[in-house]
Amino acid sequence: MNDAGSKLSVFSLGGINEIGKNMYVLQYGEDMIVIDCGSSFPDENLLGVDLIIQDISYLLENQDKVRALVVTHGHEDHIGGIPYFLKQLNVPIYATRLTLGLIELKLKEHGLLRDTELNLIHPDEAIELGSIRTSFFRASHSIPDCVGIAFETPEGIVVHTGDFKFDLTPVNEEYADLHKMADIGKKGVLLLLSESTNAERPGFTQSERVVGDNIADAFRKATGKIFISTFASNVHRIQQIIDAAQMTNRHVALLGRSMVNVVSVAEELGYVHLPEGMLIDAQQVNVLEPEKVVIICTGSQGEPMAALSRLSTNTFRQVSVLPGDTVILASSPIPGNEKSVSRIVDNLFQLGATVIYGSGSASGMHVSGHAFQEELKLMLTLMKPTYFIPIHGEYRMLQLHKKLAESVGVDGKNIFILNNGDVVDIQNGVASQTRRVDAGSVFLDGLGIGDVGKVVLRDRKVLAEEGMLIIVISLSKADNRLLSAPDTISRGFVYEREAEDLYKEVNQLVVSTIKEAKPSTRYRRNDLKHAVRKSVEKLLYTRTKRRPMIIPFIIEI
Amino acid sequence: MNDAGSKLSVFSLGGINEIGKNMYVLQYGEDMIVIDCGSSFPDENLLGVDLIIQDISYLLENQDKVRALVVTHGHEDHIGGIPYFLKQLNVPIYATRLTLGLIELKLKEHGLLRDTELNLIHPDEAIELGSIRTSFFRASHSIPDCVGIAFETPEGIVVHTGDFKFDLTPVNEEYADLHKMADIGKKGVLLLLSESTNAERPGFTQSERVVGDNIADAFRKATGKIFISTFASNVHRIQQIIDAAQMTNRHVALLGRSMVNVVSVAEELGYVHLPEGMLIDAQQVNVLEPEKVVIICTGSQGEPMAALSRLSTNTFRQVSVLPGDTVILASSPIPGNEKSVSRIVDNLFQLGATVIYGSGSASGMHVSGHAFQEELKLMLTLMKPTYFIPIHGEYRMLQLHKKLAESVGVDGKNIFILNNGDVVDIQNGVASQTRRVDAGSVFLDGLGIGDVGKVVLRDRKVLAEEGMLIIVISLSKADNRLLSAPDTISRGFVYEREAEDLYKEVNQLVVSTIKEAKPSTRYRRNDLKHAVRKSVEKLLYTRTKRRPMIIPFIIEI
Known part of the structure; x- marks a missing residue:
């Protein structure tokens, strides 16, 4: 049932352990299909970062193979990364009507609408993406026009649920298409990817x-x-x-x-x-x-x-x-x-x-859009997959979803929990998870893509919690002599007016540190900075029990 | 029933809208009693602050009147501020046995044990604090030896509940003393102060x-x-x-x-x-x-x-x-x-x-230590107070507690919601809330008390979210000539190695800004700094859409 040498692969490029920047990739032979392209918002540790998107360098390396970006629904965690994706890799987009409308809104803002190929999908029709026949089934969620996807590959059927719940009395007439899901399950599902957001919550969501x-x-x-x-x-x-x-x-x-x-x-x-x-x-x-x-x-x-x-x-x-x-x-x-x-x-x-107001459904004014445990079991039971990958969720949710799958009969050995970058390959009906590709997060801050990295964030954290102290030292180029008294300013450390004595002490210490430094140290500017930083650090910690960032600055005249 | 001219006053010095740094003060005539002295932990907006305590300047102004610090129980939000309090104002402390043990632990750490007068109270005995007869009643909570307090003043009885719940099957034999509470209520309570932590939660806590x-x-x-x-x-x-x-x-x-x-x-x-x-x-x-x-x-x-x-x-x-x-x-x-x-x-x-694991009591491994709505109503019903002040909670909880009090018959006009610094005075049976005293928060960071104020915190926030850029400019004292090219370093802004071109541009802009400045501006250092800051700010925002803190630094040689 398999082209010689071809295999089916599923890549996680986002959405694992970081709800929000969802992206999976399906590959069969020379055809790759990207599923969803979300963005997520930073938590309090990513100071000043505006948005997080996927590192798609693996896709860029394989851009001749990428046939399409298929989008399950119009939430930010599934479409928010699209403009940044398209700026790096322009591929045709496939989505249902409302989803497409929301994507268009985004592309307009980024001036990308004209250059993008947008294809409307209807949940009842199938499309060919390269060699892969792709069909859809309606799902209930907290936004209309949500679909799950069935990919028919020579190796077997792969189902990606998108986000879903089973709302049996939905507000519009678009029922979750239970019968179509049952049909797909009857044909035999090789691999199911199903969302795990509410795997911690027992029962069935309210309508x-x-x-x-x-x-x-x-x-x-x-x-x-x-x-x-x-x-x-x-x-x-x-x-x-x-x-x-x-x-x-x-x-x-x-x-x-x-x-x-x-x-x-x-x-x-x-x-x-x-x-x-x-x-x-x-x-x-x-x-x-x-x-x-x-x-x-x-x-x-x-x-x-x-x-x-x-x-x-x-x-x-x-x-x-x-x-x-x-x-x-x-x-x-x-x-x-x-x-x-x-x-x-x-x-x-x-x-x-x-x-x-209230949390959860306590106020009666909110119900979740994500399947609870009994619904996750219902999906697993309908699809009866041979292999299973729990997706969209933090590690504990994926692990609990795995247990739910085992409880309805999926073999634990056939369940894969992926980190971003992990790959599951299936060839001749046998699945294995042995390789990884480049994957990760890119931070957006202002206009830059990816110029705020770990060093910058670590600095921001120190600055945020302890503030900083700048010591400007002017040395003569000729003989390393101090040309004027050192000067100290601080930000976010202690209120300057109240710290005059402390700064006097710092300046005296800097003068004596420089005087006492060996000529070789004085000559090497970085060694001199290091010596100044160490001695001031010690003084400040003794006096204040704080560790601000200390930046010695040498001016040579 | 009142000494001529004397009145009863209740001050909130902490614990309102900031669960954690609880402190109330009761005054009758020349006697003031402080109830609890908690500390609280900062939220994410108070970057680098370790602990928050009360501003007790009002007590310091009236220190000859302060007779005692009475402590209801040994949780941090009721005892955490005591060492810092004692360093400013040494008064006798009254508490039950376990509470006193935990306070001693704290005082040892701060080297304050020898100089502090600690008095053991037994819930069944009454004590005289100045002119105020003070008795106690056992309460259930998530720590043993918890008490509520009844203050008998010439103006009437004031009850402070401390933290409480009604655990009718407690783990130890110390039942909440319902009968004593009923007795106090029968005598007639002029004013009740009752905790509001769980005023949002319907029902009755589990045991x-x-x-x-x-x-x-x-x-x-x-x-x-x-x-x-x-x-x-x-x-x-x-x-x-x-x-x-x-x-x-x-x-x-x-x-x-x-x-x-x-x-x-x-x-x-x-x-x-x-x-x-x-x-x-x-x-x-x-x-x-x-x-x-x-x-x-x-x-x-x-x-x-x-x-x-x-x-x-x-x-x-x-x-x-x-x-x-x-x-x-x-x-x-x-x-x-x-x-x-x-x-x-x-x-x-x-x-x-x-x-x-789980939130609330979902896992079965946790129950709250604070009264739910039916318990709050039970306390109000037992005490039948004429006046009521809901305490310990954020505004919405106080407001909901007020509604609960009205539902069991307390007149809405007799209920006061205080902010920190607000005072309720009662004279000849008539209560009014018309005045305020100094009150607020003091931030502890490292060894300093109160040296981290709003300016420092605002700076930390900018540094945290946008980083900073330092521009060092060396000018000749004699003729305001630039002695060397300006130098720029940044922290937490963009990764320096990738920003070389940007910094070159900044330096060029600084040179031209200085050159183009009017002689009068160049002469006034602050004006010159301002001009440099403004022009660089504009450039950086155009190039990066970020607003780092810009610190021009002028060295005069």
Whole structure:
């Protein structure tokens, strides 16, 4: 069943142990297909980094083989890296309608739209990508138009689930296509890649419809203005908010750039239906009676520059939260965001609003878009794969997903947990994981791609926690004589005005260190800097128990 | 019922909107009593700050009136600030036995034990503090020997609950003294101060005994070594771990300085009972069979230098986590610590351990020590206060606690939500909140008290996120001539080797800026620095979209 010498390979280039910058690559023979191209946001250790994307040097080395980038859905962690990817490697993109709309929005911003080949896929049709027949199945998730992918290779069928849950009462009519999944499983799946985000959570996710019912209840009870914050891309939820607004005769205003953009794309493509005359501008909010208005806004994750955060500190120009207003956080804080979200809730309480919030589904205003354990088992049972790779998640989630797979009958020896760069090869029905390719993270900070590396980040950390001290020393070129007293300034160390005595002491120490240095040391500038740094370091630690970055600076005249 | 002119006042000096540095002050006439003196840990915005304590300048201004520091229990957020307090204001301390033991430990470290007056209080006895008769009632919490306080003043009774929950099946025999609380309530409480930590959580906390049962179950199932991590001060939980170890014939080793210290104090004072020969040193762990060992360790909050974190990265010298071992996190991440705890769990999975973890009480290995909503209502119902101040919590929790109080009959007009520095005065039975005193936070970093202020922290933030660039310019004193080419170095900005061209450009710009500056500007050093900073800032932002801190440095020869 196999071309002589050809083998099937799956590469992880992102998305392992770092939820957010998802990217997998499938190769059969001379054909490579890239699946998803996400970006992720840095955590607090990556000081000042704006965005993290994949290192795609392996793909660049093999660019003649890359046939396509296929995208499962339109979330940032699956499409956010596309502009940076295309700047390095221009390949045709395949995606469903809404996903394509959201990608277009991004390409426009980066001026890449004209030069990119965009192909619309319909979940019911199959396409040929090189030698690989590629078909799709609809999946439920927290954004419409989500698909899983089945790749038919001569070696066998590979299924990539994308992100999914099983919402059996979905808001739109796009049911997760259980029957198609069952058909694929019946044909025989060689390898399944399935997402692991909620592998820690027992049970079955609630339906998005539950949120709609609770939103409607809250709208019925509210008296003043209603603010409701959710992910802009959660189009089903936004539709349910619009429905509740219609039921309670309220107009809708949209706050936040991504909310305006995404809703406009979704409406244009028919994923959101806004009754005629319902939408108003932010400026009109204050003209209407409070009980006639709903404001849908961004910032449900506590992002400091987004609408909700600015509303909570009363720094949004056109609209204010007033006592008697209701604010609904239709979201659950992503790990790491708990404190910023709490701060916003706290500020909203101070403004006198009624705030409906909570983590997980505790408030009734949020359900997860990712399969819980019973759903993961359902997918595994439908697909009955010979080999299994749990994807999208941190190590513990992949490991727990592995256990779930074993519990429904997948042989533990046939389950591979990959790190980024790991490869699984399958030839003649036998899978092995023996090789690695280049893979990693690239940090974006401002305009630069990849110019902020580990050295820069380590420096930022020291600067952040201890501050720094610069000592400028002017030496005569001729005889290494000190031309003037050393000069010391600091930033982020101690408040300068209060530290005059300490700096005097530092300067005296620098003078004596230079005087006492052997002529050979004085001659070698780096040795002299080292000697100054060491002696000042010791003094400062004794006096303050701190270790600022010390930068001796020699001027030669 | 009141001395002519005397009034009763309650001051909040810490603990409002910043869980952790709790401190309240009660004053009647010429007598002031300080209740608790906690410290708190900085969040990610306070770069490099080690500890936060109260600004007690108001107490220093009134030091002749301060009669005592009364401490409700031995947690850091109630005793952590005591050494720094005593260095500024030496007053007698009153606390129960275990609390006093933990305070002594702290005072020893700071060399303050000899000069401090420590007074043991027994919950069943009353004491006179100046004119104020002070009695106590036992409360349940996650540390033994916890008390609430009743202050009898001529104006009426003021009750401060300390931290509490109602554990009706406690691990030791020290029941929360419901009858005494009821008696105090019957006498009539003028003002109640009650903690609000869990005002967001519906229902009633589970008993600590539940944790003991689950620990015993896990110990019965475990085959390899058992590691269990919890707060050192949770003495009841440590006793339950010891009991489970005894039941399964395991020895116990303690890892982590605070674990060793606290257990030793608790054992000495009779709060922990260790069977003869059960305790072993860390070095002995590897000598014994894995199934004969339990390791109790610190670091359940993900603290990077604590035992659990080091075990998870296999950098603990004497002991290793091996495949087949069980690791139990008997704790719930405090908001803000979720990610560090997740990282540790992930690492432990990678080591092949069975990890029992979860947030809240999901794992069965943790229950909260703070009253949930029904318990808060029970306290309010028992005390029936005329006036109420919700304490210990962020604003939203205080506000929710206020609503709970209203729901059990406290008049909303009689409830005060204080910020730090706010004062409630009661005279002739009438309460008002009209004045403020100095209050705030003091940051400790290394040895300094308060020398890291807002300027330093703002600098650290810029340095952390954007890095910095130093430009050294040598000018002749005589004629403001440039003596040599400017020199530029950076830290935390871009990787220097890759930025040579950019720095050349910067240096050229500096030269031209200086040349083009008006003579008057060149003469005034600060103006010249300003001009250089502005022009370089603009260049760097255009080239990199970043705004590092720019420090022009002028050397005069």
